[in-house]
Amino acid sequence: MTSVKPLEGTFAGYVDYDQGLVDRRIFSDPDIHRIEMERIFARAWLFMCHESQIPNKGDFFQTYMGENSVIVTRAADQSVQVLLNHCMHRGNTVCKADSGTVSSFMCSYHGWTYDLTGKLVGVPGFKNIYDRQLDKDKWGLRKAAHVESYRGFVFATLDPEAPSLREFLGAPGVHMIDTLANFGDMEVIPGIIKHRLQCNWKSAMENDQDYYHVGISHASLFDSIGEAMDDVNQGYWEDQDGEIIRGEYGHVADTIPEHNHANVFPHMCMFTNLLQAVVIRHPRGPMETEQWYFSFVDKNASEEERRAILQRNIMRLGPGGVIEQDDGENWELSTKGAAAPAMRNVPVNYQMGVGNGELVQESELGFPVMKARRTNEEYARWQYRAWADWMDADSWQGLKANHAHPDHPEKLPTPFER
Incomplete structure (x- = not known):
């Protein structure tokens, strides 16, 4: 892994978990972003695709690991491969399609060709120009260090030192995936909804369990379906009990039956019940x-059920949807606000619920949870606490040895000084 140094002391200095304060520079600083790509996205287990998207030999799905383009393929032996989408000759992409079925990948620049495992199998002019001197075995596509699947969800990591996927997820992360997988024999409906926002990735991440904004940001949605805003806000702002799931390495989820949002750190969120x-x-x-x-959708679902799910998600989550337009504007403006020079030394406030939760070691889920109000900023505080752990660790060994444990609060760091 690349050796980098924090900008000012330790990254724990950017997050005051105990007081609920976060340095707003982490949402816009390009140097911090660069280190995130090296210490989080090049190290964590990242969701690639679902096995239902690549069921047969030659099937592929193009995605990203951080800002690296990668190809997820189903090889001839049925193994799942994750290949960096960069030709080893000049770095050009070898796959430009989002998904499909192929027998090989050819670079459109000079024609170097790779098989489904990334092996270099074709070089134009190999005999007459290279005089057979190129060692093709040494010039195959770069691969993810590890690839594993849990209940059909394919993950990969670029770090050879990473622990197993199950260790990374822990019991909370496994529970989060199970919650969606248990809906049936699940498969992905073809067609991925994609859109870009002018916001920091963490602004979107923290919103998934933010029930404080629902009655304000999405007032037009509730008005259109005939729900009174007083009733909506009462449902989220009353002193209602909830359970906060906190996993090692930054995973968080709620257990609200009608919603249930779950985050596998750093970039995956699952919307289950809704x-x-x-x-x-x-x-x-x-x-x-x-x-x-x-x-x-369940593989056994009818065509009508499939269309209903897809239409519902497009209407709510698409770039023209009734939810993402509201959220996207908030995240964009918040990111711009974080970069405003006049606000540079003003921390972002995450103080809702500080000190009000109760850790329950023996829960019905089989792992510790926090009993607290259902509307709470503990989700975001825990994610940013974990973010600092990732950023301060120079290796997986260091991260495993020094990170906050949800069932051992005494291991939390000393708050930063202002």
Whole structure:
């Protein structure tokens, strides 16, 4: 892994978990973004696709690991490969399609050709120009260090030192995926909803369990379906009990039956009960994010049920949807506000619910949860606390040795000084 140094002391200095304050520079600083790509996105297990998208030999799906283009393929031996989409000759992409079925990948620049495992199998002029001197075995496509699947959800990591996927997810992360997978024999409905926003990827991440904004930001939605705003706000702002799931390495989820949003850090969110969807937030620089929505359905569902799920997700989550237009504008304006020179030394406030939760070691889920108000900013605080752990660790070994444990609050760091 590339050796980098924090900009000012440690990155724990950017996050005051105990007081609920976060340095707003983390949402816009290009140097911080660069380190995020090296220490988070090049190290974490990232969701690639669902196995239903690549069921047969030669099937592929193009996606990203951070800002690296990669191809997920189903090889001849049925193994799943994750290949960096860059020719080893000059770096040109070898695949330009979003998905499909092929027997090989050829660079359109000079014609170097690779098989489904990334092996270099074709070089124009190999005999007459290279005089057979090119060692093709050494010039195959770069690959992800590890690829694993859990219940059909394919993950990969670029870091050879990464722990197993199950260790990364922990019991909370496994529970989050199970919650969606248990809806049936799930598969992805063809067609990924994609759109870009002028916002930092973390602004979108923290919104998934933010129930404080619902009655304000989405007032037009509730008005259109005939729900009184007083009733909506009462449902979210009353002192109602909830359960906050906090996993190691930044995973968070709620257990609200009618919603249930779950985040696998850093970029995957699952909407289970309400939408049966997964959203991936691909960073595109410090102030731009590309969102990809995958809609899931039981393989045994009728065509009518499939259309209903897809139509519902397009209407709510698409770039012209009644939810994402509201949220996207908020995230864009918040990111611009974080970059405003006059606000540079003003922390972002995440103080809702500080000190009000109760850690329950023996929960019905089989792992510790926090009992607290259902509307709470503990979700975001925990994610940013984990963010600092990732950023301060120079290796997976260091991260495993020094990170906050949800069932051991005493391991939290000393708050930063202002």
